[in-house]
Amino acid sequence: MPKVTYVEHNGDRRVVEVPVGENVMHGALYNGVEGISGECGGGMSCATCHCYIDEAWTARVGGPASQLEREMLESAYAKVKPSSRLSCQIEMTEALDGLVVHLPERQSA
Amino acid sequence: MTTQSPEPFTVPDHVPRELILPVQVAEGDDFLAAPYAYMARLHETCPPVFYRLSPQMGGTWTLIKHADAMFMLRHPERFSTRNATPFPRDPANPFKFLPLESDPPEHRKYRNIVDPVFSPQGVARLEGRIAQRANDLIDRFIGRGGCEFGAEFGRPLPVSIFLELMGLPQEMIDTFVKWAVDLLHSNDRAVMAQTMKHITDYLKEAIAQKQRTPDDGVVSRIAHAAPGGVPLTAQEIFGFVMFLFIAGLDTVFATLNNVWLWLARNPERRQEILSRPDDLNAIVEELLRVHAVTFSGRTVEQDVEIRGVKMKKGDRINAILPACNFDPEVFPDPTRVDFDRPRKPILAFAQGVHSCMGAHLARLEVKVSLREWLRRIPQFALAQGARIVYRPGGVVGPETLSLVW
Numbered sequence: 001m002p003k004v005t006y007v008e009h010n011g012d013r014r015v016v017e018v019p020v021g022e023n024v025m026h027g028a029l030y031n032g033v034e035g036i037s038g039e040c041g042g043g044m045s046c047a048t049c050h051c052y053i054d055e056a057w058t059a060r061v062g063g064p065a066s067q068l069e070r071e072m073l074e075s076a077y078a079k080v081k082p083s084s085r086l087s088c089q090i091e092m093t094e095a096l097d098g099l100v101v102h103l104p105e106r107q108s109a
Numbered sequence: 110m111t112t113q114s115p116e117p118f119t120v121p122d123h124v125p126r127e128l129i130l131p132v133q134v135a136e137g138d139d140f141l142a143a144p145y146a147y148m149a150r151l152h153e154t155c156p157p158v159f160y161r162l163s164p165q166m167g168g169t170w171t172l173i174k175h176a177d178a179m180f181m182l183r184h185p186e187r188f189s190t191r192n193a194t195p196f197p198r199d200p201a202n203p204f205k206f207l208p209l210e211s212d213p214p215e216h217r218k219y220r221n222i223v224d225p226v227f228s229p230q231g232v233a234r235l236e237g238r239i240a241q242r243a244n245d246l247i248d249r250f251i252g253r254g255g256c257e258f259g260a261e262f263g264r265p266l267p268v269s270i271f272l273e274l275m276g277l278p279q280e281m282i283d284t285f286v287k288w289a290v291d292l293l294h295s296n297d298r299a300v301m302a303q304t305m306k307h308i309t310d311y312l313k314e315a316i317a318q319k320q321r322t323p324d325d326g327v328v329s330r331i332a333h334a335a336p337g338g339v340p341l342t343a344q345e346i347f348g349f350v351m352f353l354f355i356a357g358l359d360t361v362f363a364t365l366n367n368v369w370l371w372l373a374r375n376p377e378r379r380q381e382i383l384s385r386p387d388d389l390n391a392i393v394e395e396l397l398r399v400h401a402v403t404f405s406g407r408t409v410e411q412d413v414e415i416r417g418v419k420m421k422k423g424d425r426i427n428a429i430l431p432a433c434n435f436d437p438e439v440f441p442d443p444t445r446v447d448f449d450r451p452r453k454p455i456l457a458f459a460q461g462v463h464s465c466m467g468a469h470l471a472r473l474e475v476k477v478s479l480r481e482w483l484r485r486i487p488q489f490a491l492a493q494g495a496r497i498v499y500r501p502g503g504v505v506g507p508e509t510l511s512l513v514w
Contacts, residue, residue, distance in 0.1 A: 026228075030221055032214075039183075039464045042228050043472070045394075046454050046464065068390075071452040108183040108461075109176075 002097035006033045007054075009105040018092045024101060025049040025088035035103030042088040044068055048107040049087040050076040054100035058083050061096065065089045078104030120160070120168050123421055130159045132171065134429055135404070136501035144505050145399065148173075149435040149444050158418045165501075166406070169425040170418075175436040175456065177415055178428035181407060182461035185212055188407035188426060190463060194355070202309070204348035206355070213462055218336040219349065223466060226274070226327055232470045235270065239474055242269050243481040251485060255492060255513035259366050262482075263510070264289070267361035267474055274470070275353070276326015277315060289358040294502070312350050316343075327353065357467050360402055361474055363506030364457075367400040368475065369482075370507055371446075373491045378446065383483050385448070392448045393476045394455065399446055401431040401457035402505045430456040431505065489514040 001017040004027050008014070018027035028036035028049075037048035050073065053061045063082075064070040069089050073080050087101065120129060132155060133140050140147045157174045172178050181188045194206050205211065208219035225231050246265060250256040268285045272278065291304040312328075319329035331349050334341050341349070372379055382392055409424040420426065433456045435443040440450065458465035465471070491497075492511035500508055 026224075029217065029224075032217075037462070039460055039462060040454075040458075040468065041224050041464075041466065042230070043469045044452070045458070045468070046460055068452055072454075074451070075454055109180055 002092050002094055002099075004092070004096075005098075005100045006035065006051075007100065007102045008033075008035045009103055020092050020094060022092050023088050024051070024090040024092065024099070025086070027092070028087065033103075035107070036087055037107040038088060044072050044086065044088065047072050047075040047077075047086065050078060050080075050107060051085055051087045051101040051103055052081055052083045053085055054102060055083065057096075057099055057101075061085065061090060061099070076104075077106060077108050120162075121421065121424070123419055124160050124168070125418075128156065128159045128418065129168075130155055130161055132159065132161045134161070134163075134171070134427075135503060135505065136164065141499045141501065144499055145431060145435075146444075148429060148432040151429065151432050152435060152437060152443075158416050166425060166427070169406070169427045170409075170420055172415070172426065172428040173432040173436070174416075175433045175439040178405070178430065178433040178456055179454075179460055180415065181426060181428055182405060182456075182459050182463070185216075185462055187409070187411050187413055189410045191408055199305075199309075202344075202347075204344045204351065206352035207345060207349040208466070209352060209356075209463055210348075216462055219345075220462075220466065221336065222331060222334040222349075223327060226330065227466045227468075227470060229469045232473050235274070235470070236473060236477060238273060239266075239270055239477040240481055242266055243478050244485075247482065247485055255511065258369050258510040258512050259362065259507075260509070262478075263362045263365040263369070264358075266365070266478065268358055270470070270474060271354075271357050274326065275328050275350075276319065276324050277328065281311075285354075285358070289362075292355070293359045293504070294500070296500075296502075308351070308354060309347075312354065313347060316346055316350060353467075356465075357470075359504050360465075360467075361471050363402040363504045364397070364400060364471065364475060365478060366506040366510050367402065368396050368479070369512070370491075370497065370510055371396070371400065372483075373489060373510075373512060375446075376488070376490075379483060379487065381448070382479065383487060386480070388448060389476055389480060390472075391452070393472055393479065394452065395446055395448050395450060397457040397472070397475070398434045398440065398455040399444070401434050401455070403459075403503065404428060404430055405459050428456070428459075430459065486514050 003015050004018050006014045014033050016027050016031045025038040029038045039048045040046035069086050073084055151173050159171050161171050162168050190210050208216050246262050250261055264286050268282055288304055288308050291300050316332050319332045323329045323333055328350055332346050405428045407426050409420050409422055412422055413420050437443050439453055458468035489512050492513045495511040497507045
């Protein structure tokens with residue numbers, strides 16, 4: 001099963017197996033990774049699953065998948081960078097095995 | 110605004126008297142005459158944080174700003190959900206409504222059980238079934254040239270989908286509709302208590318049956334859940350299933366009633382919706398923004414200050430979610446229904462860890478209903494002489510909605 005490394009803001013790293021077809025937000029929630037809140041369950045209505053794609057992976061993962069994701073990212077609490085994504089919109093594939101994402105200090109005020 | 114005497118209430122000393130306002134949300138003639146206009150106007154007539162005296166809840170802090178509601182909803186450690194629901198509970202069966210009345214991190218263990226079912230991907234598989242049920246209902250009345258929307262569509266549709274999702278028999282539809290009405294709209298404690306007993310007996314038997322014979326419905330999923338290898342207790346299972354029953358039925362009904370009233374009054378916007386089939390998700394989101402139906406109540410757990418207003422542990426606090434969705438700082442020209450607004454988090458389903466788990470199902474039900482209804486009944490209007498009446502209560506929507514075409 002492909003693995004994702006979640007790097008918390010304090011540098012803690014968690015390696016989690018995320019099934020193909022599942023999204024990176026659920027991978028965090030189901031495994032107790034605290035830096036992702038994922039309040040709305042993947043409906044792009046809360047902006048609390050914000051993450052930064054590690055620079056080694058930005059080309060493979062790509063930017064926001066839709067205009068909606070781009071707009072919702074503007075409501076994210078932490079600073080939005082070119083590598084910002086909503087992790088609920090990143091679906092796991094074999095090609096993403098080893099993906100590294102960095103988490104903001106917090107997802108809301 | 111009607112004034113209200115504060116005498117019957119004991120207002121704590123730390124509440125500044127000038128912040129006690131005669132605002133009546135979910136009750137009072139001015140509110141009930143036009144609830145959404147009333148709630149939108151609060152931004153002009155009230156300070157952002159005030160205190161009101163509610164016959165149902167007693168004294169309560171009231172929030173109307175989007176940012177303040179977000180703050181409250183996103184800090185469960187400071188604002189607790191204990192006593193968040195007003196339903197009578199038998200002291201001999203002291204269950205909690207789950208996951209609502211649990212706190213993180215325990216809360217997540219419950220959500221993980223059902224989130225896959227209620228995720229956008231999880232509910233997507235119901236789309237065909239929702240469309241079919243919507244069309245079955247429309248078949249029954251389309252030839253008549255009119256219907257009582259709530260009774261004939263707004264209520265049976267979500268109840269039918271709920272039964273489907275839960276793995277309960279469709280023959281129960283009329284019974285469930287009646288239970289929902291009696292529990293939430295009878296305004297009679299004896300009827301509510303009796304109904305609660307009927308629902309309890311039925312759900313306990315359904316749970317026992319699913320424990321014997323598992324299936325892929327939500328009741329069975331909860332009954333067989335074992336987070337971290339530990340099965341849920343009988344009380345947890347019951348409180349979880351009971352909460353889903355209470356949370357899901359009335360809210361979708363009220364939302365559909367609100368949206369169809371708006372559609373009936375805005376024929377040119379119906380045409381706009383019909384002409385933009387690819388934008389239906391954005392259209393639904395905007396309609397949900399201006400027609401949010403509930404409020405979020407909490408109990409202050411730690412002394413806190415919001416916009417300079419000091420609140421103390423034990424105070425009640427309530428976010429007027431529909432008003433927050435009209436906050437002009439977040440949604441400029443807030444009462445205008447604009448399907449092209451930049452997407453911002455709306456509060457129709459609250460936010461935070463306790464944000465509505467049925468939100469995506471509700472969105473889908475509204476979307477499919479809109480699409481199927483407008484395809485088959487593109488022109489309709491309020492029946493002549495139809496009176497739009499709102500009743501006091503925790504869910505905002507017209508009581509009945511007579512339509513003709």
